[in-house]
Amino acid sequence: MKKGFIYLILVLLALPLRGQIASVSGPDSYLKLKVNLKAGIPYYSVEYKGKVFLEDSPLGLVTNIGDFSTGLTFVESKAKPVEYSYTQDRIKRSQNHYKANELICTFTNKDGKKIDILFRISNNDIAFKYQLPPYGETACCVIEREATGFDFPQQTTTFLTPQSTPMIGWKRTKPSYEEEYVPDEPIGTPSKYGYGYTFPGLFHIGDEGWVLVSETGVSSLYCGSRLSEGTKDGLYTLSFPDPKENNGIGTATAGLALPGETPWRTLTVGDNLKPIVETTIPFDVVEPLYEPSKAYKFGRGTWSWIMWQDNSINFDDQIKYIDLAAALNWEFVLVDNWWDTNIGRERIPELVKYANAKGVDVCLWYNSNGYWSDAPQGPKQCMSNSVARNKEMKWLQSVGVKGLKVDFFGGDKQETMKLYEDILVDANEYGLTIIFHGCTLPRGWERMYPNYVGSEAVLASENLIFTQHANDNEAYNACLHPFIRNTVGIMEFGPVLLNKRHNRTNDGGTTRVTTDIFQLATAILFQSPVQMFALAPNNLTDVPAFEIDFMRNVPTTWDDICFIDGYPGKYCILARRHQDKWYVAGINAQKEAITLNVNLPMFAGQKVTQYVDDKKREPKMNEISIKANGEVQLVIQPEGGVVLTH
DSSP, X not given: OOHHHHHHHHHHHHGGGGTOOEEEEOTTSSEEEEEEEETTEEEEEEEETTEEEEEEEEOOEEETTEEESSSOEEEEEEEEEEEEEEEOSSSSOSEEEEEEEEEEEEEEOTTSOEEEEEEEEOSSEEEEEEEEOOBTTBOEEEEEEEOOEEEOOTTOEEEEOBOOOTTOSGGGOOOOSOOOOEEEEETTOOOSSSSOBOSOEEEEETTTEEEEEEXXXXXXXXXXXXXXXXXXXSEEEEEOOOTTGGGGOSOSSEEEESSEEOOEEEEEEESSSHHHHHOOHHHHTOOOSSOOSSOOOOEEEEEHHHHHOGGGOSHHHHHHHHHHHHHTTOSEEEEOTTHIIIIIGGGHHHHHHHHHHTTOEEEEEEEOOSSSOOOOOSSOSSSSSHHHHHHHHHHHHHHTOOEEEEEOOOOOOHXXXXXXXXXXXXXXXXXXXXXXXXXXXXXXXXXXXXXXXEEOOSSOTHHHHHOHHHHHTHHHHHTTTTTXXXXXXXXXXXXXXXXXXXXTTSSSSSBOOSOHHHHHHHHHHSXXXXXXXXXXTTHHHXXXXXXXXXXXXXXSOOSEEEEEEEETTTXXXXXXXXXXXXXXXXXXXXXXXXXXXXXXXXXXXXXXXXXXXXXXXXXXXEEEEOOTTSEEEEEEOTTOEEEEEO
């Protein structure tokens, strides 16, 4: 036995003498979780380096076969180390080593029914879930609510995005997980709609550090959850979907076969932002649910709709965007809504054949809806049931389509999670990748579903076309995503808009306020293995050639990540590695230039290519030398960017 494990057992044996049920620490002992029982209610608390990051926070479930949140009796606790490695090709780091200590606390309720709470704690991450056995002949139950809570210290401020009212917005398509974040709000501030907050949530514990709260491992076996409205005392609890989601169809509770378990609730904790940005906990504690039917391809794509909009969904304009993809050496073209009527199913094989001859694969857009929104775009009702879906996917495979983008989901009910899973599983049978749009947050899906390659679930690039407000706030939002939304899962954003004006002829519509280099930097900052970029054919000749060369070579899959510096909503500098090549990208959301002295060990003593804005915010490319110790001074212009690579 290792000394650390023996020490852990000794601590667990000694703790009840101090009135505490159990305690477990991460391998480096900085992160510590304590479990206790007060008047029959289980609680947990979290410390990091001896400072409180989460005060006593409630645990438990209420089900239709018993209450497991009050009146509990502690039975026993068991602890063991957990360690394994895995390879994952679609997340921020390809080679991952997970090392944690596991603690299982067993309780019985007032009826003598057992519940286990399983915790895993690594150096900066906590994951926990509930496990229920069969109870005699009872082999199923309904989880009516969770008591699970997160009670933050009073000095905490929040970076949260609100859950929207169900069935509002354009054609009754919300919640579409595209609401705006509010930075550094006091705990307990009411949300915009009164429906709580969408995962993930970032919490700033004053001078002590940061906590990121989310969940992972949500499949067809449970509903998706969110955070409740917070109290003035700092308590946020887990909330289930609202009954009105998905047009009121389907239960808002979760059903479990027994034995059964909930998804994992996760916390990432650090005294700085590096553990938040670099965490892999959404993937560490889940497993693949099925084998891939083929080796799936990832990469870059063109997308006419983002700049040319609905009128571009015709055969001739799609040829132009296939040619653009070929000129950029990109892998895909995405044909968006209305292709079934504006191009016609009978011409899709011809379009695919033309694209394939140019070395480009075709992806097609679909409307998810059956009964849960009024979104009119076609193709409709091809993805909403298994009969139509299998017929459609068989045809797609036969004509050579490689991927689908499925849009307009309307909630987080278990029934909706089953639809996500059914689409993915069926698509795998036909060798198709899936991107979700107008959708919920992915929750460990990159590891669970091998043909899953993207989700929007963010105020994405299409909003830059729709409103000037989105452009005016583009830099601010972009400086949030690496710390919150994109750190827990793929973010299919559609970045890099090089038109100055957001219309077909680059002379009207909304106006971009960020620089060209800012846009290039987002190709690195925003992580998604299949990314449909927003370049237009005119960009081949109306922007500097070095920008196009950069976009020709930018990867979308990564082998490593290194957070350099930043603050949510203000600025961010992040490094990513593809094979043996590092890229460092920085953006500045502020109205003044910033000068930063940073350490880039991956470039120590090397000459690197720098893409940067000059004082007039015009794009430049030059070569600079990095000191032997890796130090370099970077100047990032207001709403501008910088990219370094070797």
